[in-house]
Amino acid sequence: MNQTVQLLKALAEPTRLRIVALCRTGGDLAVSEFVRILGQSQPRVSRHLKLLTEAGALARIPEGSWVFYRIDDTGPVAGILTALIDSIPADDITFQRDRERLAAVKRERAEAADAFFSANAREWGKIRSMHVDQKEVNACLERLVGDKPAGAFLDIGTGTGDMLTLFADRIERGEGVDQSRDMLAVARATLEQEGLNHCRVRQGDLYSLPYENGEFDTVLIHQVLHYVDDVTGAIAEATRVLAPGGRLLIADFAPHEVEDLRKTYQHRRLGFADFEFDATFTEAGLHLDQIEHLSGDPLTVVVWSAHKPGINVRRSVGE
Ligand SMILES: C[S@@+](CC[C@H](N)C(=O)[O-])C[C@H]1O[C@@H](n2cnc3c(N)ncnc32)[C@H](O)[C@@H]1O
Known part of the structure; x- marks a missing residue:
């Protein structure tokens, strides 16, 4: 029960709810990507991510100088978490904008990778x-x-x-x-x-x-x-x-x-x-x-x- 209470407390804040909703649709996301999508400073975003990780909502994946976050779907509160996120109305304007910004971030990333492969196709071997x-x-x-x-x-x-x-x-x-x-x-x-x-x-x-x-x-x-x-x-x-x-x-x-x-x-x-x-x-x-x-x-x-x-x-x- 303690863990459920901790999760609910962590989620009872708009930015943190937006973060878990983004992770549910966006796969693994890096801190810099949350900063761009949410339009908040890195220290602020990092604080939210820390709280969500401690509450068992997110899994933290450090990798070199980057850290990725994803929904912790193996933890004891995973069921409640996904049910809560899924109950957010699809037409909610804030979440809709977040999804659009997420799509733009992904598009940019895909274009950069595609440009790299286009430029290097013949050199790939x-x-x-x-x-x-x-x-x-x-x-x-x-x-x-x-x-x-x-x-x-x-x-x-x-x-x-x-x-x-x-x-x-x-x-x-x-x-x-x-x-x-x-x-x-x-x-x-x-x-x-x-x-x-x-x-x-x-x-x-x-x-x-x-x-x-x-x-x-x-x-x-x-x-x-x-x-x-x-x-x-x-x-x-x-x-x-x-x-x-x-x-x-x-x-x-x-x-x-x-x-x-x-x-x-x-x-x-x-x-x-x-x-x-x-x-x-x-x-x-x-x-x-x-x-x-x-x-x-x-x-x-x-x-x-x-x-x-x-x-x-x-x-x-x-x-
Ligand atoms: C490093 S290359 C490897 C190519 C090949 N498997 C090999 O080992 O020679 C990675 C390839 O994945 C492709 N790729 C990356 N993301 C993709 C996606 N979402 N859908 C399809 N192909 C993708 C790239 O265009 C690129 O040709």
């Missing part, structure tokens, strides 16, 4: 090799996929399509989806050059993939999640298009402190801890099978392999 030895990562992914046919394969955030070419010889059909036209132009040229007629790419957003439920046997998200602001939403959407018995592979960085990647390469997140996807996988209905670490200095790559329980009716992959 070179940029990537600065991170870690890609051959090692490819070998790990191939090992995890195994020798069995990988069926229908989806590469989310395919960029220049390198992962499609890597798996082309063991898949029945390959699809790559990406929001950057320039990256896709390079991918198309490569697929054509290599005669990979069973693979194609299309423009789309990873939060609303242009595919049917359960369409793919293997789904890969390779070096994409550190750009996105709603990792949970991205994984849920990837799971939607995965067939029962199908496999989801995620490759990204382990937590690191190379702050410059934010400025120079538009990274939003400085890597992910092993446990970070635990609750998300469970919620999405996935079963985590394996985590592999490929140590590098200063960047270690981690590969998470999970599957969607059930029998794959198309082929003998899965349980």
